[in-house]
Amino acid sequence: MADIYVRGGWIITMDSSRRIIRDGAVAVEDGVIRAxxxxxxxxxxxxxxxxxxxNAERDIVMPGLINTHVHLAQGLLRACADYLPLIPWLKERVWPxxxxxxPEEALASAKLVVLEMIxxxxxxxxxxGLVGRYGIDNIVEFIHGSGIRAAIARHVMDLKGYALEDNILHEGLVEPGDTSFKDTLRLHSKYHGWDGRIWIWFGPRTPGAVSVELYRRISEKARELKTGVTMHLAEVREDVEYTSKVFGKKPVEFAHWVGLTGPNTVLVHVVWVSDEEIRILGETGTTVSHNPSSNMKLASGAARIAEMLSHRVNVALGTDGGPxxxxxxxxxxMKHAALLQPxxxxxxxxxxxxxxxxxxxxxxxRALMIDNMVGSIEVGKRADIIVVDYWSPHLHPLNNPVSHLVYAASGSDVKHSIIDGRLVMFERRILTFKEEDVIEEAEKAAWNLYTRAGICREPDVSWPLV
Known part of the structure; x- marks a missing residue:
């Protein structure tokens, strides 16, 4: 007897042998893969x-995807800052x-992002990294109810800068170090480990917004609590200039110096790094979250992912945020990651x-420290499984299911989603909340937010609007 039985076409297991099973099937009982x-x-x-x-005979059955860099608060900010490099992008649009x-607008943004991801x-x-003004508890509780699995970092900071620029963080995002640190501990005590699907992490801001003392405090506490830390690092050349000038260290050397390397750390972007820094990442078991679309759009550069993989760095993927x-x-x-390295x-x-x-x-x-639970379709693991419809012109003929998934598929080809053994999406219909309500709430919230911030929502196009 099984709760859910998926009768596949192709099963891409991602197990230790990386078996691909033609005409395969998966049985799930009590949230666990049984066969x-x-x-x-x-x-x-x-x-x-x-x-x-x-019945998935014309489908590819595979493990669910894990997005290692998400900004839930940026769901309402799509296209708000096109054609700008990172620091002006932050100062002029995103941070304001x-x-x-x-809180209700931040929640609407988070709902929209979770909807799209599922x-x-x-x-x-x-x-x-969430901040206090977003109403973090409400966001965490919605995430839990949606059925998705999440590690949720809370931003920690005690300075107001970015790289060599002091006091540039928008005043609405500034929080005292003690306040942000203690609130992370509160959230951890309240939510960490909830139903085996929610974890609370530390999310220190980028160097320039956090003191050395606070970075070290975060590192020590995260290890004590056996939780994770995630931070943007070496995204743009200004990051290298800052750590080199102020500390005499390259970005990864700096992170290692303050204790922010290791299997519980996810460093994001990591574009501007040397061979020696790649060696440190590999030796310490630190994860790099690669976000190729963001790096390309903001003209930040192309991360040295091919070299990182050859040095056994755990490289994962992230989408970054709406803008x-x-x-x-x-x-x-996946396609952008596959094309950028060649x-x-x-x-x-x-x-x-x-x-x-x-x-x-x-x-x-592995980045989320849950590879013993999910990440592959294997007996004994929790059932996080997606079903991808390949009966479409752009995925035919199905000569190579792995190649097709990476180079030809898109998220709209996903038709069913099972998370923790629960059917969360069936035939592209979300079963855990009302999709239409989320979209309507997001539209209203965006209008209110842009109006209050004094930022125009008119499309930034070079053609006449009539």
């Missing part, structure tokens, strides 16, 4: 004895909007589709 194998073998035990049977949020195959994610990517679709992000290195074999799929699944699970 994986050939359909004709498993049918005898599960076809007529399961509560829910999903985020600094004007009311509909595009993400079953788990890492939020990079730097315009989408939270991790399937589309362009950067002028080597067509700089990265393989198999490696990119690992980045979006197993490596993401």
């Amino acid at each position: 994986v194998g050939k359909r004709d073998v498993l049918d005898k035990d599960y076809l007529h004895y399961s509560d829910i049977v999903i 909007l985020q600094g004007n949020y009311k 509909k595009t195959g993400t079953t788990g994610f890492l939020e990079t 730097s990517n315009n989408t939270y679709d991790l399937v589309r992000e 362009l950067r290195t002028l080597r067509a074999d700089a990265i393989r589709a198999e490696q990119v799929l690992e980045m979006a699944t197993l490596n993401g699970a």
Whole structure:
């Protein structure tokens, strides 16, 4: 007897042997994967004895995707700051909007992002840093109710700068170090480990906004609590200039010096790094969250992912936020990750589709420190599974399911999503909350937010608007 029985076409297991099973099936009971194998073998035990049977003969069944860099508060900010590099992008548009949020608007933004992620195959994610004005508790509780799996970082800071620029953070986002640190502990005590799907992390701001003392305090406490830390690092050249001038260290050297490397740390972007820094990342087991769309759009540069992988760095994938990517679709992000390395290195074999799929699944699970639970379809693991419809022109003929997923698919091809053994989306319909209400709330909230912040919502196009 199984709760859910998925009768597949192709099963991409991501198990230790990386088996791809043709005409396969997966049985799920009490949230756990109980059987994986050939359909004709498993049918005898599960076809007529399961509560829910999903016929997926024309589909690819695979582990759910894990997005390791998400800004929930930026869902309402799509296209608010096109054509700007990072620091003006932050100062002139993104921070003023985020600094004007009311809790109900931040919640509407978070709902919109979670909706998009579930509909595009993400079953788990890492939020990079919420602040008090967003009403964090309400956001965490919605995330839990949605059914998705999440590590949620709370921003911690005690300075107001970014790199060599002092006092540039919008006043609406400024929080005292003690306040932000203690609130992280409160959230951790209240929510960490909730139903095995919610974890609370530390999210220190970028160097320039956090003192050395506070970074070290965060590092020590995270290790004591056995929780994670995530931070933007070496995203732009200004980050290298700052740590080199002020501390005499390159960005990864600086992070290592203050204790922010190791298996519980996810460093985001990590574009401007040296060979020695890559060696440190590999030796310490630190995760790099690669966000190619954001790096390309903001002209930040191209991360040295091919070299990182060759040095056994755990590289995972992230979409970043609405204004730097315009989408939270991790399937589309896989293609950008696969194409950027050949362009950067002028080597067509700089990265393989198999490696990119690992980045979006197993490596993401390892980044969140839950690879013992999810990231692959294996007996005994929790059932985070998505079903991708390949019966479409752009995925035919299905000569290579891995290549097609990375180079040809998009999130809209995902038709079913199972998270922690619960059917959360079926036939592209969300089952845990009302999609239409979320979109309507987001539209109203965006209007109010932009008006209050004094930022025009008119499209920034070079063509006449009539």
